[in-house]
Amino acid sequence: MSSHATQSVDGTARTDDILRLENVTKRFGGVVAVDDLSFSVREEEILGFIGPNGAGKSTTFNCVSGAFPPTDGTIYYRDEDVTGMPQYALVEKGLARTYQTFRPLEDRTVLENVSLSMVPNKLFSFDEFRTDVEDRAREICQQVGLTEYMHQTPDELPHAGLLRLEVGRAIGTEPDLLLVDEPFAGLTPEEVERTATLFRSLREDGMTLIVIDHNMHGLLDLVDRVVVISFGEKIAEGSPDEIRNDPTVQEAYLGGEL
């Protein structure tokens, strides 16, 4: 009901989707973390990917971003089967992610953290012009609002700054699709609003975003479309308004609190 995408009939035809999950399942031993999940993401949309704690959101992200392969199912990025491809290769293709638990390199400055995402993945390279990399890293710091912290180490950053650093590092890889894992956790309402503004500006620059959150407040104002999962299964998909009024979703969330 919600999809305006030109759905492919045989799965091999080209679609407008930048990312497509088909029957993705991830089992850890006997535990089914993600259960037969299918959804697609269109170019230049901001998709909300929500569900209660432990619903399998981060596991899905890990499968998509290449941290580990799914047990079953197929993941297409721009109609190419990328299931089980290692993370660095996906980043090279344009699929980047941020971590919910921030992963800064504590031994170097914010600027150097961002620069790392621009170095070549080659053993020998002479096309590394340091000033270019540094200029671009400065631009990114400015873009995500870290200019004043550029020469400080990550342990001097406030919580919101670490999130910005995660996003900055991801931007440095020049992604077309950015997976953002729980960006709003622990932020003040003003910071949530500023972060949302940043995501909107990235989309205006042509990026597609998938944003995870277990809390729908704030997120529903940002996103174009929402996929809701619970216990690893998709329980709803639609516009923010449709999701807000969906009784199944209300039930999944603490028996109807929304």
Place this chain on the structure above:
Amino acid sequence: MTRLDLEPRHVVGIVCLGGLAFAPFLLDVLTVRQLQGALFLGMFAMSWDYVSGYTGQLSFGHSMFFAAGGYTATLVNLHLGVTPVLAIVVGTAVAGLLGIIVGFPALRLRGPYLALITLIIPLILVQIANIFPGILGGEAGLRSPDSLVTIGDTVASILTTIGFRTPFDQEVFVYYYISLFFFLGIFTLFYVFTRSYVGEIFTAIREDEDAVLASGINPAKFKVFSFTMSGAVGGFAGAAFVHTGGSPSPDALLLVVVSIEVVLISILGGMGTITGPAAIGIAYYFVRDFLQTTFSHVSMVIFFTLALLVLFFLPKGLIPGLGDLSRKILELRDRRANPTT
């Protein structure tokens, strides 16, 4: 004031380099011979630092590379009649290959598990050397292979005129400068790599591999590369050592204590600096020698106590510690020059 503003640490570096460059003219021949050995210890330590200090992939058995290079070069020279230059090339290649072989477990194993594997390999090699004493020389080691250079009449007469009269003096002189050339070459090579983006990736691997993956970089490739290059350079140093008067024996190249010493040197000098292991490798050799001749059997107790004190008071290592000191002196100088600020 038009004084050249050099930091104290740079001044110290230049003085040390000058000292190394003119050492044969300043020191007696036996000390120069020792200094040559010290240079090799510095090369061994740098090769450890390149992989373990930078990427954090701890190797406790780096002697395997020195031995692979030194023994291979000796064997192909003695038994196959390969020229010393080619023997060094073969030794380097074999050690590099061993680096690749050790690099792969590093992709699956971390921390103590990897360290244990690297520790076990030289232990096995020592046993193999003992099982085949005929070919591998056993505990005593092999006899020395051919010298890398033979001193011709012209060179000998020049050396005689500048005061190096006996063949021993001349040999020490030539070996020393060859070793210094290799030392500086290896230093430059490692310095260039670690100060480039490759060094940035190495240290990022040490800090957080997930962050490296998220940056679109394949850490596996860089880990294997660091082991390969470290092994090849360590093997080169081992091969050059045996062809410039060093003994191809377990004592010098293979025993666990050799591996532990390069770790200790690098930690004392400052892990992940290259300059630290290079400088402290040389100093270590002489401090150890001084203690051994002065205190005989309690020397190692004193030596390791000193090492513990350094680690306690300068946990980053001597060279970074002195670097901090140098910066403090600089600040003090600035403050004295401009008391108002």
